[in-house]
Amino acid sequence: MSDYREMWEELGLDLQAHDGLLEVLPPLYQETILSQENRPEGMGYFDFVFSEIHGLRVKELVEHRAQGGVVVGTFCTYVPEELVIAAGGICVGLCAGAQVAEEAAEQYLPRNLCSLIKSSLGFKLAKVCPYIESCDLLVGETTCDGKKKYYEILGEFQPVHVMELPQRKDEVDRALWRSEVRRLARRLEELTGKRIESEPLREAIKVVNEKRRALLRLAELRKSDPPVISGRDALLINQIAFYDDPKRLAEKVNALCDELVERREKGIFIGGSHRPRVLLSGCPMAIPNWKLPAIIENSGALVAMDEMCTGIRYFRHLVSEEATDLDGMLDAIADRYLRIDCAVFTPNRERLEHIKELVRDYSIDAVVYYALQFCDPYTVEAFRVRQELEKDGIPFLYLETDYSAEDVGQLTTRVQALIEMLETKSGSS
């Protein structure tokens, strides 16, 4: 990585703490991602982006701001990226995936709060995240009890706008959400001093849809058995999609997909013989949280699909491009985002149906449910996911964990037991 110390210093990072963080990442990346064999060449771009995670992309954000643009940080898939782009901004996902400054975060937050929120605040308090320090505005949403209050605490440090996300999906909820999307649009207009016009919004819808289409194409290729890409690589791409330039990302994902098609035609697969295919379902996995996918794949299975916010939930639905005026586009955006089937919704039948659909379409042998400790929506919903899947005879493994490495041994044992059971089952059938 080039020398970005001056830039980091100007952003107000704690350079010593930041150095410590950057020392940890490369060996972890080497061990988890780069050590995989027979990776497609197209992954080179994503390896490069990751190697420059606090460098080149941050520099782009700094330059964008120097030219009068704004940077908006988000913590959830519910914040419409299209609005930020149409307002001349860059949208970056800020969810954190590593245990950083947990003690400092616990000065503000109780212990019984999920790692994702604690870690996000930890990164802020420790001043080690150049992304959050580059943001002109943070946009939160009322997905869970933890976040409702977390955003208020975060507001002590930076401007925060919170979208009121309804927890149901009836007509009154849609009306509320549509007005919330408009409220965000007004907030962005205040931030930039410019109105959001229909043409830039139309273009932004296309740009983000193109990103989603590219990710959907990659998702489609993951149906291949034997596999053409590992679950870890696919997860990495999804994670990078939250902060990379959307047009460039779409282009690179499409190029990778072209290569994967070619490799498949030539019979080049990553796994060799058949491996048990796992659907990962549950809480999001922000960079550099690859703990569970690494355990699963190092134990001999493949993560064939991820039913999570850092997986297919992020790009599954497109915004309708049929609207002709600004109002219609805003409604189309609101409607698309309200279709996301996060566990905070009640009832949430769509999510169960979608999991079953993924099990069928991706020839899934078992579902591994990843729940962050203290995440009520996903831990409770696990109960019914398990019941539904077991009814269909699909093996289900519930794993509750956090960002620490302390439980790696225990998780590995449980995953290995599942895989052995699958292999025995497969052998006997």
Next chain:
Amino acid sequence: MSTDADLSGREKEDKERRRIKSGGAMRELMTKYYLEAKAAEGTDRHIAWITSGGPVEPLIAFDVIPVYPENHGAMCGAAHMNVELCEVAESRGFSRDLCSYARGDIGSAVTKGGPIGGLPRPTFLVCCNNICNTVFKWYEELSRFFEVPLFIFDTPFVRGELSFHHKDYSVRQMEEYISFLERITGKEYDEARFVDVAAKSLYASSLWAQVLACNEHKPAPMTCFDAFILMAPIVTLRGTQEVVDFYQGLLKEMRERIERGIGILPSERYRLLWDNIPVWYEMRNLGRLFTELEACLVADTYTSAWTFEGVDVEDPLASMAAIYTEVYLNINLERMAEKIESLARRFDVDGMIMHSNRSCKPYSLGQYDLAKEFTRRTGKPTLIIEADHTDSRWYNRSEVETRIRDFVENLLGESVGV
């Protein structure tokens, strides 16, 4: 540990003099309520399980019997029976980190366990997230378990003032709630009846507020531990005449105690504010400790959550919708800080004890900020103790008692100069 048998005749007489007599009337009222509710099971009468912060007045107006799993959870906790119920839910796959009210309730639904043999089976459910989001997933499971309809009331989180479009969202759901009740009960909405119920609810709530205000007096005629018990009727049956009658009686008793100078503690040296849900299984021990330390818990943020104001009889549904949206647990930290500061000043407290409740995120998140803000605003110290409202497996008695003792004897002793 001393028992009644060790007390002298004079001490017994003093204890009896200080005992709150309305406790008997309350137990009678609640026993009658639970008997009626249980007797209604399997009859034509509708029984709705509802969250503690949910709008109960429409249920009363539609002659539905409201049943409160949280109240039942508190009862199971106080009876030291909730852990075994939680274990039932855990054995079925629910996380041990899920709220212990939810786990205990699920366990009780499955086993009919608890001090009253479980709650009567609901014919439908009403769930409002003005107290937390966990209730949605919890009630969704109940809905599947009992195979009964569930009405969900989603209250927007309030930052600062309640905005017009957020209020409108709540009002529209209140209208949906009424339509839901019409469908379920087959009865038409009777606004006159609803206004009558809302007026009784408001009146009972104002009586309750006056009861709590009696503790502004020194010595305080009750502690908030008494209020935690005496609040059961306002939580479960507000909107009925019986509740109005009960709180009239209780208020009369509190005022008489003030007139006669009867404090709840033999000696009141310190006055404290309590934050969060009680540690139900530990009330007796903590009560003894505070009595010994001459520290009276004169006010709290929990019981005052049921002191509603501002029902507009011209527009009862809309005003009720706003009231239920702006309850204590659904407002932002700035407004919470204002509330605790106001309680501290009104009740002239020497410090605050905050229960960091493993089971309750909305209550416990932000307590560190609130503690600092409280001290900044009032100059008074705070102590944060860790526990769980009904799962005693997360409670370390000796540690908590040592910390409370240290806080009261050392910190408060110094700050009030004794």
